[in-house]
Amino acid sequence: MSQPRLLLLAGGALALTALGASRPRYGGELRVVVAGSPAPEDPALADTPADAAISWLTAPALCRLDANLRPAPVLTDEVTRLGPQRLRIGLGGSRATPAAIAERWERLSRTATLSPYRALLYPLRDEGRRLTGRVTDDALELSLAFPWPDLERSLCHPALGIPGNHGAFLSNRARTPLLANPAHAAGRPFVDRLLLAVASERDAARRLELNQAEVLLGAGEDSSPAPPPALSATYLAYRPSRVGASLGRSVEAAIDRADLTRYFVRGPAVPMSALLPPALMPQPTLARPPPPASESRDVTLLYDAGLDDQRAVAERLQVKLHDRGYRVALKALSRGELRRRWAQGDFDLMLHAVLLPPLPGPALAVVLDLAGRHDLLPTELRPIGALADPAERDAKVRQRAEALRETLPLIPLYAQGLAVRSSSQILPPASDGQGLPLLDDLFLVR
Amino acid sequence: MNKAVLLLWLGGSAALGGERAPTTAVARTARALAAQVAGSGAESPLAVSVSAPTPELARGFFAALAPELSRVGLSALPLEAAPPEAERAAVAAGGRTLMRVALSVERGLFSARGDLFRVRPNFWAGVSGTRSGPGAALASSTEVDAHALALAAPLLQAPEGLLAPLRLLPSALVLLPSPTAALAAADLDGDGRDEVVVLTDRELQLFSPTGTLLARRSLRELPASATPCREPFGVLAVSGAQVGYFSGRHGRGEWVELQGRQLTVVGPLERPVVAVGATRLEGTWTPGQNTFRIAPLPAPVVHAATFLGPTGAQVLAVLPDGTGSWLWPDSSRAPVPLSALGAASALVDLDGDGQPELATTSAEFLPRPDVVRVTDAGQAVLWEVPLERGRILQLVPADLDGDRQPELVAGVWLPDGTAELRVLRRAGP
Numbered sequence: 001m002s003q004p005r006l007l008l009l010a011g012g013a014l015a016l017t018a019l020g021a022s023r024p025r026y027g028g029e030l031r032v033v034v035a036g037s038p039a040p041e042d043p044a045l046a047d048t049p050a051d052a053a054i055s056w057l058t059a060p061a062l063c064r065l066d067a068n069l070r071p072a073p074v075l076t077d078e079v080t081r082l083g084p085q086r087l088r089i090g091l092g093g094s095r096a097t098p099a100a101i102a103e104r105w106e107r108l109s110r111t112a113t114l115s116p117y118r119a120l121l122y123p124l125r126d127e128g129r130r131l132t133g134r135v136t137d138d139a140l141e142l143s144l145a146f147p148w149p150d151l152e153r154s155l156c157h158p159a160l161g162i163p164g165n166h167g168a169f170l171s172n173r174a175r176t177p178l179l180a181n182p183a184h185a186a187g188r189p190f191v192d193r194l195l196l197a198v199a200s201e202r203d204a205a206r207r208l209e210l211n212q213a214e215v216l217l218g219a220g221e222d223s224s225p226a227p228p229p230a231l232s233a234t235y236l237a238y239r240p241s242r243v244g245a246s247l248g249r250s251v252e253a254a255i256d257r258a259d260l261t262r263y264f265v266r267g268p269a270v271p272m273s274a275l276l277p278p279a280l281m282p283q284p285t286l287a288r289p290p291p292p293a294s295e296s297r298d299v300t301l302l303y304d305a306g307l308d309d310q311r312a313v314a315e316r317l318q319v320k321l322h323d324r325g326y327r328v329a330l331k332a333l334s335r336g337e338l339r340r341r342w343a344q345g346d347f348d349l350m351l352h353a354v355l356l357p358p359l360p361g362p363a364l365a366v367v368l369d370l371a372g373r374h375d376l377l378p379t380e381l382r383p384i385g386a387l388a389d390p391a392e393r394d395a396k397v398r399q400r401a402e403a404l405r406e407t408l409p410l411i412p413l414y415a416q417g418l419a420v421r422s423s424s425q426i427l428p429p430a431s432d433g434q435g436l437p438l439l440d441d442l443f444l445v446r
Numbered sequence: 447m448n449k450a451v452l453l454l455w456l457g458g459s460a461a462l463g464g465e466r467a468p469t470t471a472v473a474r475t476a477r478a479l480a481a482q483v484a485g486s487g488a489e490s491p492l493a494v495s496v497s498a499p500t501p502e503l504a505r506g507f508f509a510a511l512a513p514e515l516s517r518v519g520l521s522a523l524p525l526e527a528a529p530p531e532a533e534r535a536a537v538a539a540g541g542r543t544l545m546r547v548a549l550s551v552e553r554g555l556f557s558a559r560g561d562l563f564r565v566r567p568n569f570w571a572g573v574s575g576t577r578s579g580p581g582a583a584l585a586s587s588t589e590v591d592a593h594a595l596a597l598a599a600p601l602l603q604a605p606e607g608l609l610a611p612l613r614l615l616p617s618a619l620v621l622l623p624s625p626t627a628a629l630a631a632a633d634l635d636g637d638g639r640d641e642v643v644v645l646t647d648r649e650l651q652l653f654s655p656t657g658t659l660l661a662r663r664s665l666r667e668l669p670a671s672a673t674p675c676r677e678p679f680g681v682l683a684v685s686g687a688q689v690g691y692f693s694g695r696h697g698r699g700e701w702v703e704l705q706g707r708q709l710t711v712v713g714p715l716e717r718p719v720v721a722v723g724a725t726r727l728e729g730t731w732t733p734g735q736n737t738f739r740i741a742p743l744p745a746p747v748v749h750a751a752t753f754l755g756p757t758g759a760q761v762l763a764v765l766p767d768g769t770g771s772w773l774w775p776d777s778s779r780a781p782v783p784l785s786a787l788g789a790a791s792a793l794v795d796l797d798g799d800g801q802p803e804l805a806t807t808s809a810e811f812l813p814r815p816d817v818v819r820v821t822d823a824g825q826a827v828l829w830e831v832p833l834e835r836g837r838i839l840q841l842v843p844a845d846l847d848g849d850r851q852p853e854l855v856a857g858v859w860l861p862d863g864t865a866e867l868r869v870l871r872r873a874g875p
Contacts, residue, residue, distance in 0.1 A: 022788040022809055022816075022837065023677065023748055025766055026735050077670065180734075187676025187695070188734035427812075441676075445811065 028444040029177065030191040030426070031212065035204040035219035035266075037306035043161030044108055044115045045335045047353040048232050048307065049418035050218045052158040053436045057178060057194065058171035059161035062089060062101070063152070065433030067226075069358060071156050074186050075101075075166055079152050085144040087151065095183055096166040098140040102131035104162050114343035116354055117159035119365035122377050123148030123385060148385040149393070154362040158355065158434065168440035169194055190443030201266075208421055215429065215439065216421040218266065228435030229279035230270050230417035231363075234310070234353045235370065235410045236317070242348045243299050246292040247326075251411050253291040254320035261414050264316055265309040268417040275367055275401040275408070277415030280360045284402070294325035299348040302341060305332035310351045313413065317349075345372065351413075358433050360397035361385070367401075371410040380404075471556040471594040472503075473510045478586035479558055480514035483545060486582035488520065488562055493541030495525040495532035498549035503597040507549055507558070533565055542566045547584065551598040552618055554656035557587040589656055592847050595871055616831065619657040619855065619867040624648065626857035626865050627680035627693055631844030634687060634704040635660075640844040641704075642855055642867060645680045645691050650702070652709060653867070655846035663709040669697035673733035678839070681738065683721035690715045690726070694736065722752045722759045722775065737766055742775070749840075753793035753802040760802060762793050768809035772823055782823050788816075794843035794852050796820055796829075803828060805854055807838040818854065818870060831870060836860040846871070 032054075039051040046055040063071040063079070071079070077090035091098055108118035109129045121128030125143040135141075144151065154160075165171060168189045169178035176196040182188045199207065205220055207213040238247050257271030274283045301317060303310040311332065318328040328349070333341065341347050354370055356363040361384050368376050380400055387393040405412075420437045422428045425444055429437035468474045483492065492515060498504040512522045523539050525532055536544040547560035563581035619642070628645040635641065639655040652661040675694030683690040692699025692715050699715035717728040718738040729740030737746035743763045747770075751762040758778065764770040764787045772782040772793075788807030795802050804821045807813075816838050820829040836858040843852035846869065854870040 022768075022790065022807060022811060022813070022839075023736055023766070024811065182673045182734040184734075185670070185674065187674045190676070 024190050024443040025445075026190050026192070026443070028191050029193040029195055030214055030439075030442055030444070031195045031197070031207075032215045032217065032439060033197045033199055033204045033207045033213040034217045035199060035201040036308070038198050040306075040335050041163070042336070043163065044113070044117055044159045045339060046158055046161075047304075047335070047355050048218075049228070049355065049416070049434075049436055052355050052434070053217060053418065053439060054196065055161055056158055056167070056436060057169045057439060058165075058167040059163040060167045061156050061158055061160045061162070062096075063156040065153060065156045065358065067431065067433055069153065069433040071153050075162065076185075079155070082141070085147060087142040087144070089140040089142065089155075091138050091140065095185070096162045096164070098135035098138070100164060101140055101162055102135050105160060106131055108159075111343070112340075115159065115339065116342075116366050116370040117157065119369035119374070119377060120154045120157055120160060120357065120362055122365055122369075123151055123381060146382045146385055147388075148361075148381070149388065149390070150359050150361050150385075153359055154357060156434070157357050157362070158436065184440075186440075189440040194439070205421075208423060211423060211425070214423045214425045214444070215437070215442070216419075217437070218419060220419055220421050221267075226431070227268060228417045228420075228431040228437075229358055230268055230277055230415040231279055231356045231358055231435050232353055232416045232418075233272060233277050233356050233367075234265075234313070234351060234413050234416070235367075236413055237342070237347070237350045237352050237371065238409050238411070239345065239348060240409050243326075244295055244297060246295065247299075247349075248409070248411060249289050249292045250295070250321065250324040250326070251317070252286065253289050254324060255317070255413070257414060260313055260316065264312040265414055265416065266419075268419060269414050270416075272412040272415045275405050275410075275412055276360060276363050276398075277356065277412075279358065279415070280356070280363055281398040281401060291324060296325045296327075298327045298329070300329045300331055301349040301351065302331050302333055302338060302347050303351040304335055304338055304353065306335055307353065309416075310353070314351055342370075353416075355434075358435070360394045360401075364397050364401055367410070368404070368408070371408040373408060376404075468510075470510075471588045471591045472507055472597065474588045475556060475558045475586045476507060476510035476514045478588075479547065479584055480511060480518055480520075482582065482584050482586070483515065483520065483562060484518035486562060488545075488582070489542040489564060489566070490519070491521040491523050491541050492543045492545050492562070493523045493525050493532070493536030493539050493565070494545045494547070495536070496547050496549065499551065499598050503549055503551075503594070506597045507547070536565045545584070549598075551590050551594060554590055554619060554658075555587045556590040556594045558584070560584045592849065595847075616834070616868055616870050619869045620644075620653055620659075622646065622651075622865040622867070624865060625678040625859045625863075626839055626867075627678040627695075628682040628691070629840035629842050629855065629857045629867075630682035630684050630689065631842050631846075631855055632684040632689070633845075634684075634689070637848075639848040640846055642842075642844060642846075643682055643684070643689055643691075644857070644867070645682050645693060646865075647678050647693060647695050650689075650691050650709060652704065655844075655848075657867070661704060661707050661709045663700075663702060665693055665696055668693075668699070671695055671697045673731075675731075675734060675736055677736050679736045681718045681720070683719045683726065685721040685724060685726055688712060690719045690721070692718050694731065720750045720752060720761075722761065723754045725759075743771075743773075748789045749791060751792045751842075753795075755795065755802060756800050760793055762791055762804065764789055764791050772804065784825060786825075788838065790838040790841040790856065792841045792843055792854070794820075794854060796852065796854075798851060805841055805843075807841060807856075813837065816858075818856065833858065833868070836866065839865075844869075 039054040043055045043059045046052040060074045062076045064074050075096045080088045107113045108115045123144050125145045168184045170181045177193040180188045201219040208216040261269040261271050270278050273286050303314040314330050321328050384396050426442050496504040508524050515522045525535050544565045545562040547558050550557050561583050624646050630643040631640040633640050642653045644651045650663045679694035681692050688701045690701045700711050701713040702709040703712050720727045729738045731738050732746045739746045747763045749764040753760040761773045770784040770787045786809045788809050791806040793802035794805050808816050816833040818831045838856045840857035844855045846853050856868045858866045
């Protein structure tokens with residue numbers, strides 16, 4: 001059992017009466033219901049905490065950050081620094097081959113599958129685009145292009161997950177039920193099967209109340225002892241060449257972020273006025289700027305068809321921007337198509353959610369890439385990585401995030417966490433450092 | 447024992463002779479502190495306030511300290527007042543200097559810490575009572591011994607109807623960075639005292655009876671298990687001078703022997719094993735789980751404990767559902783079915799009658815607090831000791847002080863994710 005899990009169990013206020021020789025018991029079926037839409041199969045498209053939590057079950061990353069943000073091995077034996085800028089990832093006990101990992105990570109930088117999460121690998125030599133030549137039978141050796149002390153922890157991000165039956169559960173075409181993987185490098189889960197269901201928020205809540213599910217993700221009040229950090233950040237990205245340079249000011253003048261989190265998006269959600277969410281940096285109080293001169297433009301706002309929150313926010317923006325002279329057409333796209341349009345720069349306006357790592361430096365890297373400013377990564381990341389002291393490094397990141405806020409074609413809107421509710425059949429799942437519930441650590445207590 | 451004789455014994459050898467080296471931890475510490483006091487230039491008489499886990503230890507320490515202070519030309523006045531009131535009491539008793547000392551017995555050390563300062567009122571300071579004159583911080587530690595443990599052992603009242611009160615002192619032996627997967631104890635170096643063997647997911651460690659790390663062996667070179675266990679889990683077996691270990695996260699284990707300060711490999715261990723004296727019973731893991739099957743036990747167990755006494759071998763098997771069996775491999779008695787067992791269970795002869803009692807922990811997954819219960823074969827509770835914090839994962843008997851009376855060593859998983867070995871020392875009724 002992982003340490004974060006233990007911390008929760010020891011800190012929780014439960015008095016379990018189940019007799020199990022004081023150790024978790026194996027067996028049974030865990031039923032998880034997700035309020036929303038089915039999670040994408042590609043971990044690099046798991047932009048919401050619920051998606052990432054489900055994706056992790058079958059496609060985990062090499063490691064997992066614990067509640068204290070220390071990396072705990074999942075697929076690796078160990079990650080060792082061979083030198084200040086050389087890293088060895090040992091995979092002796094894992095079925096995930098070094099070649100498969102290298103191939104998976106390289107994919108993030110390919111044109112067809114470009115992802116803002118590639119920025120997590122940017123400090124590697126060649127930006128992590130040529131890794132397959134650096135594998136041995138049981139290890140992957142990485143060289144850094146510049147010092148980046150957060151690299152080991154960055155590798156724990158769910159978007160860097162490795163599909164292919166390496167997870168705690170075996171993936172299958174139907175995606176449910178998921179069967180326990182006895183060969184999982186971190187140990188098989190306690191339950192034999194995990195039954196996954198997707199339902200509307202109301203139906204999902206009803207299933208939990210009727211004991212038709214043990215875990216509910218993404219609806220209602222979070223019942224975990226320590227609320228997880230809100231790290232799924234949603235931005236409004238725009239192309240100044242298409243919508244005019246004044247759009248940013250028009251949006252700032254038109255929207256009230258607190259309104260969005262209060263009325264339009266699912267909780268737990270917090271307004272985000274800085275480039276990084278409140279969990280990573282303090283939020284400035286922005287005075288609403290005077291609206292620029294009204295423009296008359298036809299623009300299209302793309303949003304994720306799988307996220308009701310984005311539809312509601314898109315409609316709100318449509319109304320608000322209409323008052324400023326923008327005639328906004330809304331277009332819902334699948335996550336994959338949305339990501340493709342982002343990669344090609346083929347959009348006027350786009351609502352884009354990303355799951356940020358709980359580390360300011362790597363989070364800033366992802367946001368810069370999301371803003372289409374991959375070119376800024378060398379100049380911004382090198383001075384940050386040169387600071388050995390974590391506190392100094394994080395302070396520098398916050399300073400740069402503040403300075404860059406006005407220069408990027410990206411308007412931060414809100415950040416969301418994941419509400420998790422559970423039945424009395426299980427202990428409430430603990431969260432990892434990323435704010436994701438440890439579903440593979442659950443066991444039935446009755 | 448009359449009071450004078452008792453005081454003499456409490457004071458240990460320090461009370462008996464001037465220059466003879468003190469032989470007990472209490473006497474050694476008293477001499478060390480007296481030297482520190484003398485070096486500080488303190489004025490006599492000294493009012494001495496001692497706080498300790500038990501009044502017996504406080505009084506015994508003063509009995510050892512007073513002659514040591516006298517030896518360096520200082521007289522001592524005992525204070526009954528607790529530290530907050532000690533300063534006033536010292537002045538009232540006519541002391542010129544107050545010495546405050548707190549005693550503790552933890553992690554194999556007997557420690558005294560405190561301070562001293564002048565309490566004689568300074569006439570020119572008026573009513574403000576300004577402190578002046580010499581002051582000093584005092585500290586001394588030494589390895590704990592049976593004498594100090596006996597003085598420090600609180601009297602635990604047995605619940606009504608139980609056989610007798612049991613004097614036990616729970617104390618920390620070792621702090622570990624990660625939870626224990628298995629625990630064993632045996633006299634591996636032939637000094638008459640048991641060493642404690644700890645298996646974690648990453649290494650095998652051998653600790654002295656006082657908690658000093660004697661040897662360690664990394665598990666890094668062992669192949670990973672094809673079906674590893676999610677929890678810290680494994681088996682340890684002691685057979686003669688050899689220790690067999692097998693972690694649930696690795697593909698095989700090893701038999702090792704202590705040679706000097708090295709754990710030397712004497713052979714591979716391909717299966718989980720339970721040792722009953724010289725007999726080694728090998729079994730099979732349940733793939734990926736925290737159980738193993740071992741003949742002649744009828745079902746996979748989370749733990750199997752053994753006891754070898756004058757009447758033969760006995761085995762305790764704990765099943766995943768908290769039930770279990772108390773077995774006599776020679777079939778001299780029918781198996782006794784058991785219930786409400788924790789995975790941390792052991793057979794241990796605590797009352798010295800040659801027959802083992804059952805020591806077990808709470809069967810709940812998350813007990814608050816976890817409890818060590820000592821029962822007879824019919825599971826009637828003989829003694830019960832609550833744990834301050836954490837959850838007990840393993841429990842083994844060990845004779846740490848060579849008195850042929852076993853203590854209980856518990857592997858405790860702490861709330862911060864680390865672990866601790868705690869010793870429940872039997873200090874006699």
